Amino acid sequence: MGAKVQLAEVSKGLVIFSCCFTAFIFILFLLHISGALSSVYVGVFNKGGKYERAVSIFDSVPIKNGDVVFLGDSITEGGAWDEFFENRVTRNRGIGGDTTSGLLARLHQINRSEPSSIFLMIGTNDIYFGVAEDEIVENILTIIDLLSNSSKETKIFLQSILPRASKYKDRVEAINKKVRERLPLGVTYIDLYPHFLDEHGVAIDTRFSNDALHLNGDGYLIWREIIKALVVEHG
Template sequence: MTDSLVFIGDGLTSGGRWDEWFPEFNVHNFGVSGETTDALLLRLQQVSELEPNAVIVQIGTNDVGWRRSDEYIVRNVETILYRLRKQLPDTRILAQSIPPRERDHVDVIRSINRHIRQFAPTLHAGYLDLWPMLADPDGEISEGFSEDRLHLNDAGYAVWLAEMKLALELLYETPTSTSVIPVQYI
């Protein structure tokens, strides 16, 4: 039986040719152009119903574009990850950073990514940081990876894909959860 991968997120996810890039998996691309964290929260049930082996989450850049606060976005991303873990306790989860975009969003995106990186392990989820590969030294997305400072071009997707392959290898080497240690009361 082939493992199933579900990709959820915004237009960056939607634009990926994940089924072509991961032919060894049964891939479902639930990326939606313009998707926000609020909208994704409303669609999580369709992901849970598939009972996939792994869920790959990349969301938040549209919230940043709408100028929502980093606290608001972090809370929603944490809720997404929490609900996925609760509904799919045996599924591998990979949370991804919000990729860089225009320079005026650098500080907010860095704040959000720091929180996601710290929170993901608490739910036994992996974390893939796309920032170092896609950003210029000033924090803006590298011109070579995007024509509009938001959407990825083929070179940007190639970088993401290379990192994704490594992240999936690590994700499949890690248990989906750990057993609960019973607490003894005296």
């Protein structure tokens, strides 16, 4: 009899644990899809981990005057820029997962020198993390202002955010449009967006991406083709 009661107690405990655990996972899931965890993600990403390591690696090889800088997130990071433009000194300053605020926090690494040109693309991770559209736009414009003011010798190219899965279409297009309309004189806008769209005009073409976000080799070769003349002229 005593053993039976004990067993019942254990079962009850298990059931309560299971329910609590399921509820916990469910709440976590709700917080995730509502975007409420975005600042947690960004915080965890920025403190320690890959971001901190990359900034430390960049510090170990400072940019010199005249270099060509590629600045952004994983899409920039994935580019073999030194191999795409063998006759230029290129600096890959992309960090996987980086956001506009992450980039603002490391902008001093770029502003210490006078690169010949900067090819900037940032913002797609902000959208994923649920950062408000206007905040993304303001951050991109602030980055451009800070870069422009720190070096008059540097030619700045803003590259549009690329298409990704169709559910991001409206936000990507809205941010690209708003930034483009407010771009300061002297900054050149490079509209990569249409080159990577699929035939329906809603998502990134599967010929250029296997995860609806990052580029494969064919994607990078198109990107290289679009900016080649600019790198040569301003590199």
